[in-house]
Amino acid sequence: MSPSNRVQTLRALVQLLVGASEQVIQEWETEDQLPADHSATNVPSPELFESQRIIHGACGMCMELVEDPRVRLLEISISYAMTQALDTTVRAGVPDILAEAEPFDGISVAELSRRTGIDEQKLVRVMRVLCSGGVYEEIKPLRFTNTRYSRVFVDNPPAQAYQCLYGSTFKLIVEATEHLPAALLDPKMTNSTSPLECAFQRAHGENKTLWSCIETGDELDPVMHNAREMFPLAMIGQGQMASSALIVDYPWGSLGAATVVDVGGGVGSMCLDLAKRFPDMRFVVEDLPVSIEKARPVWDAGIPGASEKERVQLVIHNFFEKQPIKGAAVYFLRCIMHDWPDDECVAILSKLREAMGPDSRILLAEMIVHPPLGSRHLKAAPTPLPANYGRVDAVKGMHDMVMLSMFNGSERTPDQFDSIAHRAGLKLEKVWECRGPLGIAELRQL
Ligand SMILES: C[S@@+](CC[C@H](N)C(=O)[O-])C[C@H]1O[C@@H](n2cnc3c(N)ncnc32)[C@H](O)[C@@H]1O
Known part of the structure; x- marks a missing residue:
């Protein structure tokens, strides 16, 4: 970039930041005048969401203009x-412990050390690096509190489990990602599109997949036991962390007394949220045995008597086999396509197409990737941001790397969804951009 372009770009970014920040301030001022629970959905207004994206992207781009590149590279690596x-x-339960603190006083690291069993001198270093990322705050010397980030984990085992998926607690994922560079540089493996020939198998052994480990892994092996116990819970956490907007940004209400089939639905946490909001809808949650086993107590706690009242059926079903529910209004798949390479996605969608009636739709809830130069299906960011709002999309790229490591899977652009849809005799009808990391790709029969 030439020096004059640099100047223009930085000025334009600052202008964007000023406008978006004013919008946020306006929202905060209005919010202060509303009752505390006015926003039960936890989804930002469209204006606030847009401002959040602009601020995130513009701050990232400002840093790219002014930061010493070597420092940024150090940080990434x-x-x-x-x-x-x-x-x-x-x-170690730190967010829950800090939640007991008096608001402006915090808890001393000595007390945190006593309650977590972590050496005090080491714990203070761990806490301080997280303070630098905004996760906790050192409110007085050696006294820490939660921030709006760490409060997400308080009294919230699903969110804690979701976070732990990507830390070394959940070895099946972290060890697979460690093998990604070797898998990509391996002359044979690099061209493979098989879910049985990627970093996961280099890490954990031939013919194994995350799903086979969860379904049939040795219960006495702590890694397998942990996977089986944690994964379904983590999927509830994923729903909380990334999916609230799916409920409010798709016109579910217009479907009336529809049947929604949640294909590969895990414990069915998305449908449970829908069931609470739309009392006329009925649900079928389909998955492999471990998830279905764990689904019953989740539904019993969420809507007592839901299965007796036939609001939900919990069904063991392999989505590569014939779909048992014909002509449902909705076949819903959240975070399923990204677990599979294209050929397997086409196979899964083909089974659904065979079961669809003329009014059926398939809804794919996924992290829909926005290419930096834009997509006709997605709203572009204001200039000088790239069309995908820059750093805002980084989280999707990082998930894409995890899917590549685990399954030769992929987060996809709208055009890529359209391409697998056509191969299955379907078409991409519309992309529903939702106010969060996931969107919905709606497919209909060709
Ligand atoms: C990433 S999780 C998503 C779960 C759920 N859709 C959600 O969003 O909470 C993928 C799910 O696919 C299920 N799965 C994997 N292979 C399957 C198969 N062949 N048939 C049915 N479900 C399968 C897993 O058990 C797991 O619950």
């Missing part, structure tokens, strides 16, 4: 250390 620090404190 060592960012896994932040993940491990967060994993340590979440696993």
Whole structure:
């Protein structure tokens, strides 16, 4: 970039930041005048969401213009250390302990050390690196409190489990990602599109997959036991962390007394949220045995009597086999496509197409990737931000790397969804951009 372009770009970014910040301030001022629980959905207004994206992207781009590149590279290469620090404190229960603190006083590191069993001198270092990322705050010397980030984990085992998926607590994922560079540089493996030939198998052994480990792994092996216990809980956490907007940004209400089939639905946490909001809808949650086993208590706690009243059926079903529910209004798949390479996605979608009626739709809730130069299906960011709002999309790219490591899977752009849809006799009807990391790709029959 030429020096004059640099100047223009930085000025334009500052202008964007000023406008977006004013919008946020306006929202905060209005919020202060509303009753505390006015926003039960926890989804920002469209204006606030847009401002959040602009601020995130513009701050990132400002840093790219002014930062010493060597410092940024250092930060990227060592960012896994932040993940491990967060994993340590979440696993040790620090957010819950800090939640007991008096608001402006915090809890001393000596007390935190006593309650977590972590050496005091080491714990203070762990806490301080997380303070630098905004996760905790050192409110007085050696006294810490939660921030709006760490409060997400308080009294919230699903969110804690989701966070731990990416720390070293959940070895099946972290060890697979460690093998990604070797898998990509391996002349044979690099061209493979098989879910049985990627970093996961280099790490954990031939013919194994995350799903086979969860379903049939040796219960006495602590890694397998941990996977089986934690994964379904973590999927509830994922729903909380990334999916609230799916409920409010898709016109579910217009479907009336529809049947929603949640294909590969885990314990069915998305449908449980929908069931609470739309009392006329009925649900079928389909998954492999471990998830279905764990689904019953989740539904019993969420809507007592839901299965007796036939609001939900919990069904063991392999989505590569014939779909038993014909002509449902909705076949819903959240975070399923990203676990599979294209050929397997086409196979899963083909089974659904065979079961669809003329009014059926398939809804794919995924991290829909926005290419930096834009997509006709997605709203572009204001200039000088790249069309995908820059750093805002980084989280999708990082998940994409995890999917590549685990399954030869992929987060996809709208055009990529359209391409697998066509191969299955379907078309991409519309992309629903939701106010969060996940969006919905709606497919209909061709
Ligand atoms: C990333 S999780 C998503 C779970 C759920 N859709 C959600 O969002 O909470 C993927 C799910 O696919 C399920 N799965 C994997 N292979 C499957 C298969 N062949 N048939 C049915 N479900 C499968 C897993 O058990 C797991 O629950």
